Structures are given as structure tokens and as C-alpha cells.
Amino acid sequence: MSNFLYLFRGGDENFNKLSQEEKQAHMQVWGKWMGELQEKGKLLDGLPLAADGRVVENRGEVVTNGPYAEGAELVGGYLIVSANDLDEATEISKGCPIFDYEGSVIEIREIVDMEGH
Known part of the structure; x- marks a missing residue:
């Protein structure tokens, strides 16, 4: 088993156009999906990210309000899941529910065990 990071990109613009009731209904869909993953022992962690932040470059010589990305490129949240391999992580x-909003993307990356290297 390995751990995989899902980086969620995009979807915020379309989500923000929903009514409060539609947003709440969609959050229930997220809760159900994540709850099912947790019951199966697949979900390890995951949370949304704030829209604002900072970008630090050159050992702190350059600090800008960020992130740089806009719209579909902005990372809005993450999950860490446990899967046998990249193929299973992709299937999961x-x-x-992020795919309910056009233009949303999940980038999947294996979390590498540093002790093994």
C-alpha cells in the first residue's frame, strides 16, 4: 500500500455561482464520498485550502501575496488516500464530486517514503 496526494484544481468559480442551498447539498455529496472512503480505510486526510496565501522565493528574499495561479489552476484542496498503486488511486x-463542476482537475501524486531512499 502507498499513500497518494490528490490536489484539487479549479471548480471554485462554478461552485461560487450556486445558491446557498445548492452549496450545502453539494457539500453533503462530498461528505458522503469522503465518508465511504474512510469506511474502506482509503481516506487518511483531506481539507480545503484558503484562497489567499503567500509565495516565498529565494530563501525569503522575495515574498509575494499569492498564489500565482488563477481559476482552473488554483489548488483549492487536497486529500491523502491509501491505495495499492497509481492505477487504484486513479480509479478512486x-x-x-469535484467533477460535478466543469474544468475541475485532480492531480494524483504518490507520496514517497523518504526513509527508503
């Missing part, structure tokens, strides 16, 4: 991601 296909049920994610």
Missing part, C-alpha cells in the same frame, strides 16, 4: 478519484 473518478468518483470525486
Whole structure:
């Protein structure tokens, strides 16, 4: 088993156009999906990210309000899931509610065990 990071990109613009009731209903869909993953022992962690932040470059010589990315490129949240391999992690991601909003992307990356290197 390995751990995989899902980086969620985009979807915020379309989500923000929803009514409060639609947003609440969609958050329930997220809760159900994540709850099912947790019951199966697949979900390890995950949270949304604030829209604002900072970008630090050159050992702190350059600090800008960020992130740089806009719209579909902005990372809005993450999950850490446990899967046998990248193929299983990809299959798990296909049920994610982020795809309810056009232009949303999940980047999947294996979390490497530094002790093994």
C-alpha cells in the first residue's frame, strides 16, 4: 500500500455561482464520498485550502501575496488516500464530486517514503 496526494484544481468559480442551498447539498455529496472512503480505510486526510496565501522565493528574499495561479489552476484542496498503486488511486478519484463542476482537475501524486531512499 502507498499513500497518494490528490490536489484539487479549479471548480471554485462554478461552485461560487450556486445558491446557498445548492452549496450545502453539494457539500453533503462530498461528505458522503469522503465518508465511504474512510469506511474502506482509503481516506487518511483531506481539507480545503484558503484562497489567499503567500509565495516565498529565494530563501525569503522575495515574498509575494499569492498564489500565482488563477481559476482552473488554483489548488483549492487536497486529500491523502491509501491505495495499492497509481492505477487504484486513479480509479478512486473518478468518483470525486469535484467533477460535478466543469474544468475541475485532480492531480494524483504518490507520496514517497523518504526513509527508503
